[in-house]
Amino acid sequence: MTAARPQRLRDYAPLVFPALMLTVFFVVPFGIMVAISFFRRVQGAFYEPDFVFDNYARFLSAFFGQVLGFSLVLAALVALVAVTIAFPFTFLLARLSRRWQVVWLVALLSIVSLSEVIVGFAWSTLFSRTAGVTNILVALGLMSEPMSLSPSFGALLTGLSYHAFPYTVLVLYPALARLDPTLMEAARTLGASPPRAFVTVVVPALRNTILATMIMVFVFALGSYLLPQLLGRPSNWTLSVLITDQAIYQSNLPFAAAMAVFLVLVSLALVGLSLLVGRKEAAQ
């Protein structure tokens, strides 16, 4: 039995509540935010209705360009690190016994759902002088005394990659779990060693999945707003931090909204691209 088209009006009844909720609490807020991005900021008050492009014109400043450039480079680096480690990892994970897969999946889910506050706190403890990794190096005689490694760009990159890694594995998992096992077998029969078969057969077969995953992780990293504050220096702040800062502490909602609209456009374009790339592979 294939599903029929709804016939009577009351067939639509189950749709009413979800449609209403999503429209009122997602579409409308989104519309209000877009409207506010064209409003004029009033010093001392908040903003008043208008239709100006001032908030978008501020994008042309060198400061904004620098923050945007940094955010994009940082997100790209995180995507690269996470996917490079996660792809072979997920391949191996999907070949473990079911029991071990479940154990790993529970662990990965627990870490990916952790708040950025928690991840930031945990890593800054690990990078601290009193409880950090440098104490191990001192104990091994590789360093003379423990030191603090945070805040720094390296600390930020580590924290972000740590948070993005389980996300990447979960995005890659379906494709690698469904991967045709005969693909590897055929390569092995023809005499390729497992690592060689992996590099020359599995990676090219899933290159579009890899690309699509990279874009998804890029968007995920672009959204981080607390780790740059907890693990990075002020020069390491990203667009998401800037948006929060303008909205809450500078009370400049119109400018924050304009930046958010810009971020939406960038993210939507990237997500669309990743869907397109992913679909191309499914069609092959």
Place this chain on the structure above:
Amino acid sequence: MSRLFTRLFMALVALVLAAPIVVVAGVSFNAQRTLTFPPVGFSLAWFGEVFTDAGWRGALLTSLAIAAGSAALAVAIAFPLAWFLWRWHAPWARLFQALGTAPFILPPVITALGFLSFWATAGFYGAPWTVVISHAIFLVTLPLVTITLGFSSVDRSLTEAAATMGADDRTVLRTVVLPLVTPYLVSGYAFAFVLSLNEYIIAYMVAGFTVETLPIKIFNALRYGYTPTMAAVTVFFVAAAALIFSFVARFGDLPRLLGAWSSNES
């Protein structure tokens, strides 16, 4: 050789994933008010403080209440939508499915700012219940995905048989479909619950000045220095997530929920 390399690689990943959590757990057992690792002395006082200190206990209860409420609301939105999309052929209604997925894929700061603009315009800025609705919309993706998956696993010949024997839509849903979909519904609730518990930016933007959830409380406290209490709260977060996802794995099919087709491989 290759097998050894595989084991080594997996073990290394496990070590890096566990390291920050192990260190934080160790720090939470310090006898003194310092963050040293390995801990000096052993004490569970910091765990006790989470429950005895009015500030931490209040934040914990607020977080739990918001998570329970918003996960329930998210399921209430996702279930009828997923059922409608499965029961009827209505391509345009997929629009709402896309709307339910969008907030989760976009950077969360965008959704947060949207809610801030909305609640401020509507005049409810700062009210605690606005966090519940905001979280429900933000997290509706999770039950939507799991419940949709649940419906797709229902054999349509079962509902057809029930209908032939005279059951109306409502009866089929209640007696045939619902029991089959329940594990997916519970998983969706669990996912939304854990993520709401950990969510910071939306809660902060919508009601950060009046409502203190645990993540907000931790971030505010970080500014005045790090204490072992925070480490204890972190251990609580990790334990809660691991416990809830273990339950999901125990009563549901986690690999299948996360996108692997086969469920009967050993």
